[in-house]
Amino acid sequence: MKYVLALDQGTTSSRTIIFDQTGTIRASAQQEFEQIFPEPGLVEHDPSAIWTSQLKVAREALLKANLKASEITAVGIANQRETTLVWDRKSGTPLYNAIVWQDRRTSAFCETLRSQGYNDLFREKTGLLLDPYFSGTKIKWILDHVEGASEKARRGELAFGTVDTWLLWNLSGGRIHMTDASNASRTLLYNLHTGTWDNELLELLAIPASLMPEIVDSSRIYGYMQEDLLGASVPIAGMAGDQQAALFGQLCTRPGMAKNTYGTGCFMLMNTGSQAVRPETQLLTTVAWQLKGELQYALEGSVFVAGAVVQWLRDQLGIISSSSKIETLARTVPDNGGVYFVPAFTGLGAPWWDPHARGTISGLTRGATAGHLARAALEGIAFQVEDVLDAMSSASGVAVQELRVDGGAAANNLLMQFQANISNTPIIRPKCLETTAAGAAYLAGLATGVWDSVDALASQWEMDSTFAPAFSEDERSAFKTGWHRALQRAKS
Numbered sequence: 277m278k279y280v281l282a283l284d285q286g287t288t289s290s291r292t293i294i295f296d297q298t299g300t301i302r303a304s305a306q307q308e309f310e311q312i313f314p315e316p317g318l319v320e321h322d323p324s325a326i327w328t329s330q331l332k333v334a335r336e337a338l339l340k341a342n343l344k345a346s347e348i349t350a351v352g353i354a355n356q357r358e359t360t361l362v363w364d365r366k367s368g369t370p371l372y373n374a375i376v377w378q379d380r381r382t383s384a385f386c387e388t389l390r391s392q393g394y395n396d397l398f399r400e401k402t403g404l405l406l407d408p409y410f411s412g413t414k415i416k417w418i419l420d421h422v423e424g425a426s427e428k429a430r431r432g433e434l435a436f437g438t439v440d441t442w443l444l445w446n447l448s449g450g451r452i453h454m455t456d457a458s459n460a461s462r463t464l465l466y467n468l469h470t471g472t473w474d475n476e477l478l479e480l481l482a483i484p485a486s487l488m489p490e491i492v493d494s495s496r497i498y499g500y501m502q503e504d505l506l507g508a509s510v511p512i513a514g515m516a517g518d519q520q521a522a523l524f525g526q527l528c529t530r531p532g533m534a535k536n537t538y539g540t541g542c543f544m545l546m547n548t549g550s551q552a553v554r555p556e557t558q559l560l561t562t563v564a565w566q567l568k569g570e571l572q573y574a575l576e577g578s579v580f581v582a583g584a585v586v587q588w589l590r591d592q593l594g595i596i597s598s599s600s601k602i603e604t605l606a607r608t609v610p611d612n613g614g615v616y617f618v619p620a621f622t623g624l625g626a627p628w629w630d631p632h633a634r635g636t637i638s639g640l641t642r643g644a645t646a647g648h649l650a651r652a653a654l655e656g657i658a659f660q661v662e663d664v665l666d667a668m669s670s671a672s673g674v675a676v677q678e679l680r681v682d683g684g685a686a687a688n689n690l691l692m693q694f695q696a697n698i699s700n701t702p703i704i705r706p707k708c709l710e711t712t713a714a715g716a717a718y719l720a721g722l723a724t725g726v727w728d729s730v731d732a733l734a735s736q737w738e739m740d741s742t743f744a745p746a747f748s749e750d751e752r753s754a755f756k757t758g759w760h761r762a763l764q765r766a767k768s
Contacts, residue, residue, distance in 0.1 A: 278349045278726045281337065281510070282713040283330055285355045285439050286518065287376065287540040288587070290329040292337040293713040294348075297726050299736040301710060303341035305333035312373060317380040317622065320373035323361050326439060327446050334506060345508035351447070351501060352514030352720030354521035354712045355439035357462045360414035362425070362487070363442075365435050368450050371422045374439070375414040378541075378580060378622045382413035383631045394480070401477060403461070403468045403552060403561030405629060409578070411438060412464030416481045432486040438462070440515050441489045447512055449502045456494040457566035458520040466491070468552050468561060471571060494520070494565040495719040514719030518712045519543040520564050523574060525715030526680045526706065527734045534668070534676045536661055537712065538685035540587075541625070542579035544664050546672060549573065555671030558627040559664075565719070575671060577626035577664030581635075582657045583685050585619040589653060595646045603690050606654055608647035614639040616762035617652035619660075624767070627667040632768030639762070654688065658695040659759040665699050678702045682711040689743075696743040698755055703743040 277296050284291040291306040307329045312320040338345060358377035363370045375381070386406045389395070395406045404410055415436055419425045428434050437445065441455045460466040460473075465483065467474040473488050492498065494516045500509045516524065519537055523545045526535040531549035536542060545564065552561050552573045564574040586599045596602050616638050623631035637652070669675050679701050685691055686709055696703040708714055721727045747755075 279341070279343060279347055280350050280352060280717040280721045280726055281334065281348045282352045282354065282717040282720070283334060283443060284518070284713040284716065285326060285330050285353070285443060287356045287378070290326065290333050291713065292330070292333040293710055293717070294337050294341045294343065295714065295717045297721070299708065299714065299733070301708065302343070303337045304710070305336035305340060307333050319376040319378040319622070321359065321376055323363070323370040323374050323442065326374065326442065330443060331505060338506065345506035345510055348508070348510050349726050350511050350513040350720035350724040352716030353440050353443055353512070354516055354518045354716035355443065355459070357438060357459055357517035357519065358409055358411045358414075359439050360411045360418070360436070361439070361442045362415065362418045362434055362436050364428070365433055368445070371425055371434065372418050375417070377409055379414065380408045380622055380631050382408040382417055385413055385416070398464060398477065401467050401469070401474055402464055403554065404464055405558065405560065407629060408631060409625070410462060410464040412477070412481050412483070415483055415487070419483065426482070429484045429487050432484070434487055435489070436487045437489055440517070444498060444512060444515070447501045447505065448499045452499045453489045454492050454498055455489045456515040457491055457563045457571060458494055458517045459515070460491045461563035462517060468563070468573070471566070493567060493569065495567055495723045497723055511724060513723040514716050514721070516565055516715060516719055519545055519576065520562070520574070521715030521719070522682055522712040523547065523564055523715065524718055525711030525713070526682060527730070527737045528680060529730050529734070532674050533680070535680040535682065535711070538582055538657065538681065538683035538691070540582065540584045542582040542657065542661050544577045544661065544668060545574040546668055546676070547572070547574055548672070553672065558629050559667055559671050560626070575668055577668055579657070579660040579664065580623060580625045581619040581621050582660070583683070584621065585617070585653045585656065586685070588619075588621070589650065595649065599684070602650050602654065603688050605647055606651040606690055609645060609651055612652045612655055613644055613648040614641070614758070615644055615648045615652040616758055617649065617656040618762050618766040619653065619656050620766045626664050628767070630767050633766050636762060636766040638765055654691045655694055657685065658691060658698050661695060662699045662756070665701065676701055678704050680704045680706065682706065682709050692743045693746070696745045697747040698752060700745045700747070700752060702745070704739060705741045705743070707738040707740040
């Protein structure tokens with residue numbers, strides 16, 4: 277039996293999952309790490325916490341599986357994407373905390389660039405919008421605000437990476453400075469059409485090209501893990517941003533297939549094949565993956581706050597003791613009681629792209645209970661996903677026939693049924709919800725002979741549940757009207 281170890285480095289936790297060659301999970305381990313909020317709208321991580329927590333859970337998963345590292349055929353990496361790190365090439369020491377994808381500190385700079393007429397340039401070249409979400413303006417902020425950073429960068433002494441690059445650097449003992457095309461496409465600095473870093477955009481943001489990692493396939497042997505980390509020199513052979521990894525893990529390998537991941541945020545991707553579709557609506561064009569030098573593209577819509585609203589109810593309000601309790605609480609009421617929750621804690625993502633929007637709870641009466649608030653929070657996730665799904669169908673000209681779902685909140689039956697109802701689309705939940713890790717494992721396993729083809733992987737995919745739409749058109753319309761009224765109150 278062959279085994280693949282997948283590192284799933286997320287926004288709030290580091291995880292490791294070990295898969296065997298049948299696609300079965302043999303063991304997993306997870307550790308949350310600190311979220312740093314220096315000021316409202318700012319979100320950071322300690323780079324050492326990302327690395328040490330990821331290494332710890334890799335060791336723990338091996339112990340749970342009763343496996344030695346020498347029995348692992350390959351390691352794959354999936355990661356939170358736009359989160360930005362800059363470190364010293366010689367020492368490996370970060371210059372600053374990792375600036376997380378949720379961070380909005382470069383909003384004003386992005387607005388300046390837009391006012392100067394650069395949005396179309398970035399849109400055309402990168403498929404992205406000028407928004408603080410992406411890595412490019414975060415890099416510039418570090419270079420501009422950390423003493424001596426710009427000078428060191430000009431001398432070629434610094435390295436930039438998203439989290440995949442940071443993990444690969446540490447796994448290899450600082451020998452490998454690479455990123456895959458899917459992660460590169462989230463930086464505002466990658467040219468979708470050439471598959472390379474774009475010199476014009478680098479110059480515009482005053483980022484030296486020497487800072488940037490080499491762009492490579494999402495499935496290939498990049499190098500080998502240092503033996504002293506896990507006890508064997510294992511090939512590192514797969515790498516993709518977490519949402520692209522989930523698209524691959526859901527086996528959405530044909531144009532028109534779509535998935536939505538319910539994590540800290542929500543991320544919907546639709547495979548568009550070899551065509552980089554530029555939508556008229558406020559969606560993103562992104563690289564799905566690069567295999568054997570061939571690029572495959574996707575449309576993407578991102579919801580900034582999804583599962584994070586459940587964490588907020590748990591940690592800030594204390595109305596649930598654990599995230600898993602929210603469904604039980606929400607089922608204590610038959611409906612939302614007129615309460616709508618727009619969780620725009622860090623602005624609104626697709627299709628609205630309003631960085632200054634803020635969260636609102638509307639429709640409260642004396643009769644409103646914690647159950648209504650919990651239900652409205654879950655429905656607020658589904659409403660945001662429906663807005664993205666609407667935009668995606670419009671942009672592609674293709675009505676999504678089914679939506680494959682994954683992520684922690686996809687286990688919530690109440691949420692999934694409401695999603696099917698409000699979207700009027702069948703929701704398909706696979707048996708394995710760990711599709712992000714599965715995608716990383718599949719990419720690594722394809723490069724090392726664990727699986728010989730995508731078709732072999734597709735034959736292993738199994739469905740758990742289908743949630744069929746049950747709303748009348750009048751019910752659906754009434755809910756959507758209430759949501760859009762609440763949404764207007766949240767916008768800046």
